[in-house]
Amino acid sequence: xxxxxxxxxxxxxxxxxxxxxxxxxxxxRLRTYIYTQIGDLYYRQGLFEYALNANKKSxxxxxxxxxxxxxxxxxxxxxxxxxNMNHEDSALICYKKAYELSxxxxxxxxxxxxxxxxxxxxxxxxxxxxxxxxxxKALMYDYKTENLKSVLYAITSKIYMQRGKSQQALPxxxxxxxxxxxxxxGMLIEILHCITYKKCNGxxx
Numbered sequence: 144x145x146x147x148x149x150x151x152x153x154x155x156x157x158x159x160x161x162x163x164x165x166x167x168x169x170x171x172r173l174r175t176y177i178y179t180q181i182g183d184l185y186y187r188q189g190l191f192e193y194a195l196n197a198n199k200k201s202x203x204x205x206x207x208x209x210x211x212x213x214x215x216x217x218x219x220x221x222x223x224x225x226x227n228m229n230h231e232d233s234a235l236i237c238y239k240k241a242y243e244l245s246x247x248x249x250x251x252x253x254x255x256x257x258x259x260x261x262x263x264x265x266x267x268x269x270x271x272x273x274x275x276x277x278x279x280k281a282l283m284y285d286y287k288t289e290n291l292k293s294v295l296y297a298i299t300s301k302i303y304m305q306r307g308k309s310q311q312a313l314p315x316x317x318x319x320x321x322x323x324x325x326x327x328x329g330m331l332i333e334i335l336h337c338i339t340y341k342k343c344n345g346x347x348x
Contacts, residue, residue, distance in 0.1 A: 155184055175204040175213060182220060186227075195224045211248050215241045219257070222264075231268055238264065252291045255284035259298040266302045278302060293319055 158181050165174050182197035202217035222237035238261040245254040262277035278299055286292040296319035303312035 155181060158184070171204050171208055172210075172213075175201050175208065175217075178204065179217070179220065182224075186220075186224060189227075191224050191228045195221065195228070198224060211244050212250075215244050215250075215253065215257075218244075219260075222260075226264065231264060234264060235261070251284045252286050252288050255281040255286065256291045256294050259295045263298050263302055266305055271306070274302060 158177050162174060162177050162181075165177075178197050178201035182194045182201060185191070185194035185197060198217060198220045202214065202221065205213035205217050218237045218241040222234040222241070225231070225234035225237065238257060242254060242257045242261060245257055258277050258281035262274045262281065265277060266274035281295060282299070286295065296315045300312045300315040300319060303309070303315070
């Protein structure tokens with residue numbers, strides 16, 4: 144709640160108390176989640192060293208739990224933090240490791256999404272040929288999840304815009320907009336269903 148209200152110091156205090164209250168190793172999954180939240184709070188305040196420390200604790204716990212999806216998520220968070228600390232080489236290592244892990248569990252959509260982020264960073268560093276190879280591979284995956292498809296289109300569009308190639312970016316920007324509108328339509332339908340259900344329940348009551 145305090146996090147949502149923008150009261151980061153109080154939120155951090157409560158998260159730290161929550162971590163300290165977890166004594167048993169049986170709570171490592173919850174501890175992982177809390178450290179991730181702490182890392183996110185520090186990240187949003189621009190305190191990247193603290194964010195990195197919290198995210199590394201979360202990642203260590205994820206490895207102890209042998210939870211591949213948690214590990215991938217932790218590597219992504221650390222990569223984002225490294226980028227903001229201007230440690231791009233370390234971020235690239237994290238993206239590569241996360242991609243390899245996603246491949247090992249046959250998470251194709253996740254693999255494609257990771258490749259697109261990997262490609263964007265390579266492109267930002269001026270490694271255009273590497274970026275082209277990565278984004279081409281990312282676009283070959285079959286995306287059934289609209290959210291991940293939206294991320295892919297947005298990043299591909301940004302890559303071409305970074306190069307000043309707006310015409311090449313346009314189809315992917317268009318794809319991003321259409322996908323985003325489709326997701327909003329789906330959410331609107333769910334809301335309308337919910338409202339209708341409540342009204343019907345009220346009438347029955």
